[in-house]
Amino acid sequence: MTSILELTLPLELENLEVVYHHVATAIQGVSLKVQPSSIVTLLGTNGAGKTTTLRAISGFLGADNAQIVGGRVLFNGRPVTGRRPHELVRRGLVLVPERDKVFETLTVQENLRALVPGWLAWRAGDRPRVRLDQVFEYFPLLADRRRQLAGYLSGGERQMLALATALLCRPAVLLVDELSLGLAPAVIERLMILVARLRDELGLAVLLVEQNAGAALAVADYGYVMEHGRIVYDGPRDRLLAHADVREFYLGVGHRAGRKSYTDVKQYRRRRRWF
Amino acid sequence: MARGGGYFKTTYAADLALVDTRLRRRALAAFVVALLVLPRVASPFILDLVAQTALAAIGALALNLLTGLAGQVSLGHAGFIAAGAFTTGVLIENGVRSPLVALPAAAVVGAVLGIVVGIPALRLKGLYLALGTLALHHVVLYACAEFQNHWGANTGVSIPPPAIGPWVLKGAVAWYYTLTLAAALVLALSVNLRRSRAGRAWMAIRDREIAAESVGIDVARYKVLAFVWSSAITAVAGGLFAYHRAFVSVEAFGFFLAVEYIAMIIIGGLGSALGAVLGAAFVTLLPHGLDALVAGLRLSGGAAYYLFPLKFGAFGLLMAVFLLFEPQGLVGIWRRVRNWFALWPLRYRPLRSAS
């Protein structure tokens, strides 16, 4: 019985491989699993391939002349590799992008109304309906500013609006790209707690792509570490938090003399040769 | 003497050379010889076609400087041509008949007009610039139309053949040599401009204006300079056009002419001098080619009526096809063919896709 449940994960990547401009391999053999009602974080530095992974999942590679050349993306057990972005959204695979995340010339209210629940209902299936007042309950700040143009919102407020509009798309899986980017630590903490509430109260599965490992691991259930386009380490939150290399290179605690970068660490070199 | 392959250069001289490999030198020499010999073998009609192509190539090369190199879109090219043609016409109406005066005067008028357009154009970019130049085209045409009315000649003004002293430029062969030579000079000028400080500055501005500014390029100055060069050359082309047609009239310089010139540099390949020449040849010869095709088909009487819209439509269709499927233009096709031969038997093969 449990094995059947395991088969229909909300989101699963199998050996995904993406190539830019026909020649440059960006990610190679990336496999990861997102369990229902959990937050999974994908950690890595700049250029590790996190954003490429997200784009591969959400169907946005075409614009950059990139291609999925191997592997597949399974959403609720069904392969969705290469589907068009808006179709994926209507099936419940919703992305909160890194930049350009709100419509600046529209008011907050219009930003939310552009995604009228009724409009998306026809493919929503049995996913729970998200109402506007529910959204305002999570993000009370937005209710106060509903008549303002979204272009006048601050960074944190924009991120909230982006999460709110994503919620109105009735996600089954929420993909979040760099939630913490350019925000103050206190704001990041509040947002992370909000994401955790969404997981607990709406049963969302969240894939949280982050550079800020500390903030992400504070709420995540499971984590993957990505370097040079490959997953080099993964494990439950506590194991990652205890891992010496993760502590040193991603959390900035602990120090081993003479090692400037993760590439100097033997274990990583060996792993790279193995793949 | 090193025999360069064109890729690895061992001396500064080789780097500076316009024609860098032996094959290219030979091809160029063969082309020049062919152009010189052509009048002996070809009919006056063919010579006239080549002369028209050369004339169009001058205008296209000038537009290519502005749009292809400096990235400043202009829909007002026909206005500059009209300005040159009407400068010549006005001078002739006032008794100045020598082309040695008229053509430089056209160049000066063009340059001044270039400054007049170029300075306000500094505030505008892309689409807005295109609209501004288009509006300017209409204003120039309006001025020309007022001139034309002023002469009392509503249909236009005829221009006598240009004469320098006793020597009169007349006949297909003389025009052929003159216009081909002029086109060759403009070609050499534009290729050299591209390699100059100004040319490099233009390309930097085209690719990213802010980056160009941050490496110390005076963006305003070079943008205006691009307008001045382009419009001066274009106005000279307009003067030559007036002499060659022996007639000046506003009707010849409509919006469609501007579109034709843009089509030349798009179909030829934006930013390339060779492309401008190829595009000029293509656009000039296309209507004649269609004429020949229809004549060959020997359609019945009514067909002649449909010829004009068909030509018009074929022109639009070809331009659309190039924009949609071959944005690099004829030069892009030429480069692919060349690379195919250069790489043969190997071929660049992209990685296998998932589907």
Place this chain on the structure above:
Amino acid sequence: MTQVLATTVVVASLYALLAAGYVLVYRATRVLNLAQGDMMTLGGYFLFLVATSVPGQPVRAIAGAAALSALSGFLIYRLLMRPMAGHPIFAAVLVTVTLGILLRAAIVLVYTDRIRHPLGLLGLANPARPLIGGAVVSTFDLFTVGAAAALFAALFLFLRFSPLGIQMRAAGEKPLLASQRGINFHLVFALSWALAGFAGALAGSLYASNVRLDPSLGVLGLKAFAVALVGGLDSLGGVIPGALIVALVEVLSVRYGDPLLADVSPFLCLLAMLLVRPWGLFGTKEELERV
């Protein structure tokens, strides 16, 4: 004096109908549709086509022409403009120029370049109507003003309050984000082209009934883009003052200048606007940087 005002309002209404097409397409796709004038001509010929098959039924004829034009706007986006996604905007603008050439060639091929008057086929007359103050306009002049007012009111309500209208604005601002929110932006863009075709058909039908129909009506479209720019390319509300200004200048230069000057006056307005305030009366300044 009242005649000048009346004529200005009538001319402005026609320009506003045309400029609405520019602004709709521009706001959605950031492409300036230089073929809008020829789409208007196409609308006029659709009217002629429908009126020939069902003579004497003006309402059906105009509705049919509008529907056909909207459909052709949709198809134009699907066949010509959508493949241009990802190309430079200027290339897309040039495609609209070629579209104008193709439309004009097609019209001449089918209908020749004879001047037509579809009014007779509609079974309507176009009597002059005196207004208060001594001004005289034709009946279809009044229809034009009414159509422009109705279209703008409808567009305002649609874009401000309807979900689809909001989606259209959203997709116009950030197509990528729109598709991340489940909006099929290609469909929305095609819809804006269809609306532009519809507005063009209204202008074309009314002008064809009021004045005449010939393949070179598209020139009017070039004047109307001056209107769109004076008002601000991305502002639908700006079209109305823009149209009034351009029409007033044109009417005055017909009266006090000569017809040549009148023809060029919209472009003089445009140039003046570009010098003083390039983003237009009601446009946003950031728009200048986007293209």
